[in-house]
Amino acid sequence: MASKSKYFDLIAKRKELIFQGKNEEAERLLDLAEEMQRRGQVTKEEALAAAYL
Amino acid sequence: MTNLSQHGGFDEELLSQVKDSLVEEFSEGEYDSFEFAQLCQRRDGSVYGTRGQCRKGSPISVKPGEGMPAIAKKAKERGLKQADVKSVADAVRAKYGQKQVKKGAPLESAARRLGERLKPKDEDQQQKPKDRPLEELGKRSLEREQLKAGSRGLAARREMVRRVLGEAPPTPPKPKGEGTLAIENKIQEMQKGLARVRKVKGEAKGPVAKKLYGSIERAMQQDLKKIARAGDVTKAKAAKAAAKLSTLPPKKAMVVNKKLLQGARTPELMRILKEEKLNAYQRKRVEGELRKRGVSSSAFPKGAGGRARRGKAVGEKTSFDIPQGIKGYDPKKDMAGLGRLIGQGAMGRVKLTEGPPPGVTKQGKIGEFEAAAIKKLEGSGVTPTLHGATVSGKAKIVSGGLGGHVKEASGYLGMSRMAGGPYGDQRWQMTSKEKEAATDEYLRVRKAIHTRGVAHNDMHGGNFFYDKSTGKGGLVDFGLAQTSPKAALIEALGTTNGRDWQADRMRVKDYNTRSVQRFVSNSQKVRDKMEEDFGVRVNAEIRTSMDGINRIFGRMTDQDAERYINELYDGI
Numbered sequence: 001m002a003s004k005s006k007y008f009d010l011i012a013k014r015k016e017l018i019f020q021g022k023n024e025e026a027e028r029l030l031d032l033a034e035e036m037q038r039r040g041q042v043t044k045e046e047a048l049a050a051a052y053l
Numbered sequence: 054m055t056n057l058s059q060h061g062g063f064d065e066e067l068l069s070q071v072k073d074s075l076v077e078e079f080s081e082g083e084y085d086s087f088e089f090a091q092l093c094q095r096r097d098g099s100v101y102g103t104r105g106q107c108r109k110g111s112p113i114s115v116k117p118g119e120g121m122p123a124i125a126k127k128a129k130e131r132g133l134k135q136a137d138v139k140s141v142a143d144a145v146r147a148k149y150g151q152k153q154v155k156k157g158a159p160l161e162s163a164a165r166r167l168g169e170r171l172k173p174k175d176e177d178q179q180q181k182p183k184d185r186p187l188e189e190l191g192k193r194s195l196e197r198e199q200l201k202a203g204s205r206g207l208a209a210r211r212e213m214v215r216r217v218l219g220e221a222p223p224t225p226p227k228p229k230g231e232g233t234l235a236i237e238n239k240i241q242e243m244q245k246g247l248a249r250v251r252k253v254k255g256e257a258k259g260p261v262a263k264k265l266y267g268s269i270e271r272a273m274q275q276d277l278k279k280i281a282r283a284g285d286v287t288k289a290k291a292a293k294a295a296a297k298l299s300t301l302p303p304k305k306a307m308v309v310n311k312k313l314l315q316g317a318r319t320p321e322l323m324r325i326l327k328e329e330k331l332n333a334y335q336r337k338r339v340e341g342e343l344r345k346r347g348v349s350s351s352a353f354p355k356g357a358g359g360r361a362r363r364g365k366a367v368g369e370k371t372s373f374d375i376p377q378g379i380k381g382y383d384p385k386k387d388m389a390g391l392g393r394l395i396g397q398g399a400m401g402r403v404k405l406t407e408g409p410p411p412g413v414t415k416q417g418k419i420g421e422f423e424a425a426a427i428k429k430l431e432g433s434g435v436t437p438t439l440h441g442a443t444v445s446g447k448a449k450i451v452s453g454g455l456g457g458h459v460k461e462a463s464g465y466l467g468m469s470r471m472a473g474g475p476y477g478d479q480r481w482q483m484t485s486k487e488k489e490a491a492t493d494e495y496l497r498v499r500k501a502i503h504t505r506g507v508a509h510n511d512m513h514g515g516n517f518f519y520d521k522s523t524g525k526g527g528l529v530d531f532g533l534a535q536t537s538p539k540a541a542l543i544e545a546l547g548t549t550n551g552r553d554w555q556a557d558r559m560r561v562k563d564y565n566t567r568s569v570q571r572f573v574s575n576s577q578k579v580r581d582k583m584e585e586d587f588g589v590r591v592n593a594e595i596r597t598s599m600d601g602i603n604r605i606f607g608r609m610t611d612q613d614a615e616r617y618i619n620e621l622y623d624g625i
Contacts, residue, residue: 009400012398015418030513046395047515048395049395051515051529051530053396
């Protein structure tokens, strides 16, 4: 069972914002997500799951 | 302004002392090289030096050579008595013995200020602060207070300073423009509106309407109080406010108020449906309340009608088509079957499933064209294969924002696995050469989907899969995709012009590869051609709704858009 992932939730929330037409807010979340990746705070599995979501 | 240096009212020695004093004062600050050309006088009577012209709004302007009569005339025009001018001249002459003072005719305060400055320095230094003349202390205090302009209680402190100086209180400022209306008039106008509402309230039928008008009446009374407190309001604003209040509010307020609706008797609601002009949303609210009470829809009276609604209400359900996947495949069952859950959260789950067929299944939001886009791109080699999708319930327009460019619904979607991994996860460990190769591949993947009439709308590094060992790329997550060649053209053009901000994230423009150069060159040609052929200059962003896209492209067909996309990616 996969554990809860902040990165996964971030990407899911971002997508919901885009569906609502809130593109600017969504981009800010993506900035945050990319920063997490840059710092190595995201596992390969988390990145993979978030991509498919 | 009193231009002391030009009219020569004081002798040269006196004037030079004043100048020295001012230069000394300015030299203390940042004006080391300050060198004034003339002296000017402020409204409060104090003088200042300037290299240019004296500021506008100073009370008196004196030209060189003007004598006493001319100065006195000007002073009179500005409300100063000729006798005052003379007395100033006499006072200064008596104190300092300057015989030519009368030519200068400075205002009283200017003379006083000069007097302060002309005192011997040692005498001034010997004086303790408390022994200084009140007027000097007052002047300094005034200057300090002016620095604190904007702070609370300033008016009161200024008044105190004025009293110390023995100056007359300033005349109240004139009304700003012709549009100022007295508060009494505004209140009168508002009261007329209030009376009108009270009259209507008296005639209103039923308890719901009476309650409604009662609440309006209270709101109007509050507004009246606000206006009375607000002070000056322009005529236009007051008229607007009065018009707003004197016009009866829309019936919407009546039916949208939940408590009022619930408190109304059934016949009252039936009457509202029948007699009031309601729009579709208001009608829906009333009908909903009636249904709750067991009234059948067939019993609803036909309404008086209203304006047609625009678009669909937030949250209203509609539907979208899901293409057929593999026969007999059920993603919901696949999700429940064997496999490994790799991600889960409040909004969805992703599982690597064992199948058959093995792949990836997600549960969460499914985009309107997500499955259709994957299906359309089958065989392109840059996307997963669709195994199947189901949507639980119907799609809805999402509430909370302005509404996205596509609809969504909750459901399941199964697909094959893509080779490689998210580029966004790898790029931090890649060399420049590897990044260049990945950027070329990114362009090739964009070409593959755009030439097939699909806009992905979210091609950032997390969704672009890249396999470093083979150099092959691909795309996942088509939740925001649109299956339209025109949308694809917008996204394609956005590659290098910044309108696809996801391509900006990939820094396509930063890599000067042959493919990027070719694309930039093609892009300019296609833009020119589109303008020549259709007069269309596309500057739209990705995720533009289909309505917006059709407005942008006018009479351009999907076939034209496909042709332009092919030209755009020519040689890539």
